[in-house]
Amino acid sequence: MTTYRAARGTRDLLPGETAAWTRLERLVDDLADRYGYRRIVTPMFEQVAVFERGVGEVTDIVEKELFRIAPRTDEGESWALRPEPTAGIVRAYVQHGMQTWPQPVKLAMTGPMFRYDRPQAGRYRQFWQFDVEAIGDPGPAIDAEIIELGHRVYADAGLTGVEVLLNSIGDLACRPPYVAELTDYYRARSGELPVLERDRLERNVLRLLDSKDPAMAAVNAKAPRITDRLCAACAEHFAGVRAHLDAIRVPYRLEPGLVRGLDYYTRTAFEFYVAGREGQQQALGGGGRYDGLVELLGGRPTPGIGFGVGLDRLLLALQEQDAPAAHGAEAGPTAVVVGADPDDTVARLRIATDLRSAGIAARAELGRRKLGKQLESAARDRAHFAVIVGDELGAGDVQLRDLPAGTQKVVALADLAREVSRAHAAHRHGVEKG
């Protein structure tokens, strides 16, 4: 049996799966480009303090899911693999003085994130996220742009039934009084709360609002809503976000229970859900505004907003919907060089090398198999052409066989690359037209 295996919660993406994966990465790269979000790459690990401050010390992500790196020496620093991209990006914004750049600074990143969680389908210890941040714009128009971009990622990937859940969680002026009011409300009804929820009441009241416990439904229905308690500035901002979303026709559902538990998260909060996925992994992505974060990481007070898309879950959802994007067949080579003399690997390799130099996707059959097997393998690779090397080589010719068509003709070696390119292009043109 296998001796070594990929670590728990991680997996290998094999060639059959990477085709769909590569297309998704290209799709998000192109979208970021089209929307003016420039690519940034930050390290996969940071000082623990970056995440403690940037994500929040009392969150599960930091309290129990942080992938800590054991320090090698007495360097005195304590590192962790990044559990999410925003903290590192904001750290880079501050470190490199991006406040002197034209604002807002719009950044995009795709890469692996790490959380020491108990794995499940769609929940991995190493998972990939596409992430976008706009730092330096208070909104509300940019909020709508960001949400629309996120929405488009799913639409362009071919995923249907994606819902935008939207809420505003206020700011430092209006949220503390609201939290106090909410705490009083639940305390007065603590007898009606399930035991688990009673613990959360003291830890993080806002979390009670999105409890999945059916017993909470009645209590939550009558709970005061943050959107009814927003200060004038926040209410105006929220109305602005909705007006902009309406103007660009992005459908959304107001979800008063959607929360972020930390002080520096402000105002706009949103998540992307896909209908028809029961269970816990239906959150495909989400984001929100963090007007207090840059300052918290040592910069000047600067507003910011962003979102992340879980690429693993997006692909999983596409597979569940049996969407074309999930299948991603790899393209076969344009030409495979085969030979009548199994031992003449020199001729096959040389001709394949020449084709590659001419920009053609070519594979040489370098094994010493008889011609029949070589052709069989080429056909199964869905190659367009087989270049058959045989006795004609003495006269400077090879056979060029169109595998799908089953036709074949003699071509001079000197004309081979030109002829393959021409015929391949003509064929693809015909396929696209037809």
Added chain:
RNA sequence: GUGGCCUUAGCUCAACCGGCAGAGCACUGGAUUGUGGCUCCAGAGGUUACGGGUUCGAGCCCCGUAGGCCACCCCA
């Protein structure tokens, strides 16, 4: 981190009551000398996840560990 279900060839799965570990797909080769996807034949591939225990005998029963999945917790 808590509870539950599961683990047999690379993949999908069989194996009666505890009694000789199998099939399909995939892979490699062959079917009279230089022509393919189909068909036929053959081969290779296993410490039944790992470690213990019970038994004359364990893939099957018991315990532990690891991994996967599900529900929590939380989130992407």
